[in-house]
Amino acid sequence: MDTSPERRQYAARPVALSTRIYRVLLAAYPSDFRQAYGRHMTQAFRDACRETYAADGSRGLLVLWCHTLADLVRTAMQEQADRLTRKLPHVPSPTVPAVARVALAEPARLELVGSSATPNLTAQRRFLMIRRRLFGPVPPRYIPMPLPDRFTERARRSLRLADGEARSLNHNYIGTEHVLLGLIAEHEGVAAEVLRELHIEHEAVRERVLFIIGQGDHPVTGDASTDDLTLTPRAARVIALASAEAYTLHHRFLGTEHLLLGLLREGDGIAAGVLEALGVRLDEARATTLRVLKQKEEGDN
Amino acid sequence: MEHTARDVEALLPLTPAIFAILLSLADGERHGYGIMREVAARSEGATRLGPGTLYRSINRMLADGMIEEAGERADPTAPDDERRRYYQLTPFGRLVAEAEAQRLARLVGLAREKRLLPEPRLAPGGA
Numbered sequence: 566m567d568t569s570p571e572r573r574q575y576a577a578r579p580v581a582l583s584t585r586i587y588r589v590l591l592a593a594y595p596s597d598f599r600q601a602y603g604r605h606m607t608q609a610f611r612d613a614c615r616e617t618y619a620a621d622g623s624r625g626l627l628v629l630w631c632h633t634l635a636d637l638v639r640t641a642m643q644e645q646a647d648r649l650t651r652k653l654p655h656v657p658s659p660t661v662p663a664v665a666r667v668a669l670a671e672p673a674r675l676e677l678v679g680s681s682a683t684p685n686l687t688a689q690r691r692f693l694m695i696r697r698r699l700f701g702p703v704p705p706r707y708i709p710m711p712l713p714d715r716f717t718e719r720a721r722r723s724l725r726l727a728d729g730e731a732r733s734l735n736h737n738y739i740g741t742e743h744v745l746l747g748l749i750a751e752h753e754g755v756a757a758e759v760l761r762e763l764h765i766e767h768e769a770v771r772e773r774v775l776f777i778i779g780q781g782d783h784p785v786t787g788d789a790s791t792d793d794l795t796l797t798p799r800a801a802r803v804i805a806l807a808s809a810e811a812y813t814l815h816h817r818f819l820g821t822e823h824l825l826l827g828l829l830r831e832g833d834g835i836a837a838g839v840l841e842a843l844g845v846r847l848d849e850a851r852a853t854t855l856r857v858l859k860q861k862e863e864g865d866n
Numbered sequence: 867m868e869h870t871a872r873d874v875e876a877l878l879p880l881t882p883a884i885f886a887i888l889l890s891l892a893d894g895e896r897h898g899y900g901i902m903r904e905v906a907a908r909s910e911g912a913t914r915l916g917p918g919t920l921y922r923s924i925n926r927m928l929a930d931g932m933i934e935e936a937g938e939r940a941d942p943t944a945p946d947d948e949r950r951r952y953y954q955l956t957p958f959g960r961l962v963a964e965a966e967a968q969r970l971a972r973l974v975g976l977a978r979e980k981r982l983l984p985e986p987r988l989a990p991g992g993a
Contacts, residue, residue, distance in 0.1 A: 594918075602925065605898050605951055606917035612899035612944065613917075636916025644922060815928050 579626055580618050584611040587633070593641035595648050715811075717820040723751035724824075734774065735781025740797045741834030742774045744824065754821030755861065759854045763845050773839045799834045803827045814858075825854055873958075877930060880966045883915060883923045888932065888955065888963040895936045897950035898924070924953065932959035 587610045591603050610633060617625040716724075727747030731739045748756040749767045796804070807827030811819045828836050829851045837847060880888070890896060890904045902915045927933045936952040944950075955963070977983045 598922075598925070602921040606921050608948065608950060609899040609902055609917045609920065613902060615945070616903070632914055633916050636918045640916070640918030640922050815931070815934075817929060 577615075577618055579623060580611065580614045583614045583626060583630065587611075587637075590634075590637055593637060593645075595644050598644050715808075715817065715819050717754075717818050719751055719754040719821050720819055720824055723747040723754065723756070723821050726750040730771075732785045734771075734778075735784050736778070737781065737785045738795060738797055739800055741800050741803055741828060741831065741836035742770070742778070742839060744800055744803060745828060745836035745839065746770055746774070748821055748825055748828075751821060755854070755857055756821035756825035759822070759825060759850070759857050762853060762857070763850060765840065765843055765845065769843060770839055773842060774835065777835060777838070797834075799831060803831045803834070806830045822854055822858055826851060829854070874961050874965050877932075877962055878966055878969060880962070881923070882913070883919050884927060884932075885963070885966050886913060886915065887920070887923055887927065888959060888966070891933060891953060891955045892960070892963060895952045895954035897941060897952045899950070900941070901953075927959070931956055932962055 584607060588603075588607050591599055591606065594603070613629060613633075614626060617629045621628075724744070724747060727739055727743040730746040730750065731737070731743040734743075736743070746767065748754070749760050749765065749770065751757050803824070804827060807819055807823040810826040810830065811817075811823045814823075816823070828834075829840075829847045831837065832847055840847065840850065886905045887901055889908075890901045896904065898917070898920055902917070902920055905913055905915050924933065928935075932955070933953050934956050936954040938949040938951045940947040941950050974983065978985060
């Protein structure tokens with residue numbers, strides 16, 4: 566191998582330039598893929614450039630570029646196509662709870678613009694608009710949105726129950742507190758088990774919520790199948806965080822446990838406040854959830 | 867999670883890229899470029915994994931439970947001390963790799979029967 570000082574220098578200009586260009590070209594990939602792997606892809610490409618340049622000089626680099634460009638174009642298109650084919654159909658599916666459909670309208674960043682952060686209890690002003698915008702205070706890391714068919718039946722049931730909880734309180738929105746009530750009411754999932762272990766009871770939570778927010782003035786008109794109660798921005802964020810948790814744990818389906826983890830991760834809504842008021846520390850609850858999940862996994866073996 | 871034989875079969879046949887990665891991880895953990903380098907070296911340059919193909923495959927293999935992350939650390943043989951993410955086979959991944967290798971071995975045997983492949987020659991001095 567040629568050991569001239571120039572070749573040995575690993576920060577050679579053509580290598581550094583190639584790496585910079587590659588990093589820019591990574592924009593072709595979907596942003597969640599880029600967030601997860603961009604750094605590693607750039608690193609691997611730089612390593613490859615270094616070795617090739619050291620062995621074959623600029624000609625070797627050129628050959629590497631040809632191959633890498635073809636690889637980039639092909640795989641970026643494949644990744645983009647994967648996301649497009651999972652696009653949610655606009656015809657509402659009866660198996661997906663209305664609330665989840667609202668939050669999952671786009672496999673991209675979206676924001677629920679509420680009229681205000683506090684519950685909107687007057688019948689006239691009962692609407693929320695969904696627009697494509699960045700979530701409020703979202704961390705720089707992109708949060709992948711879950712796909713409806715990725716929800717387990719229990720997760721969907723708990724969201725339907727959350728809808729019911731909101732209506733029973735005459736609330737015309739679904740907030741983190743209703744999601745929590747829904748998880749408890751679902752009764753059979755991992756989240757319900759964890760909450761039982763933490764001695765969190767449905768009645769206690771409901772009382773707290775009534776204490777904090779109060780009952781709505783009018784019953785919510787319309788039934789659950791046609792009149793979508795929309796999620797507060799924070800509740801939608803909980804679902805997105807639930808998806809991120811499932812993604813991090815390499816679980817393919819989003820279950821009640823991920824919804825609970827998302828609630829705990831969000832940390833700031835009414836649900837988190839209620840849990841803390843009832844004596845639960847969020848980090849301990851998270852550890853308990855992960856432990857129960859692990860036990861279940863090992864119990865299956 | 868218990869993996870049944872059906873889970874393994876459901877993943878076959880593997881794409882060439884995925885099988886190449888499994889092979890490369892079969893004798894120890896590696897980071898991304900380490901996998902790329904071994905695949906190129908073993909095939910004498912015939913098969914080259916690009917970063918896009920590599921990480922797209924890794925993503926899928928992680929989701930299917932064939933591989934897992936094995937921590938991040940610097941590579942002692944690299945000129946810099948940047949942290950690199952290492953990957954390793956899971957027991958399930960090993961099962962899948964074995965199943966695919968057997969499938970290919972059966973096909974190779976068939977090709978030999980049909981005279982598409984020469985019979986294996988003994989190394990000089992006997993096997």
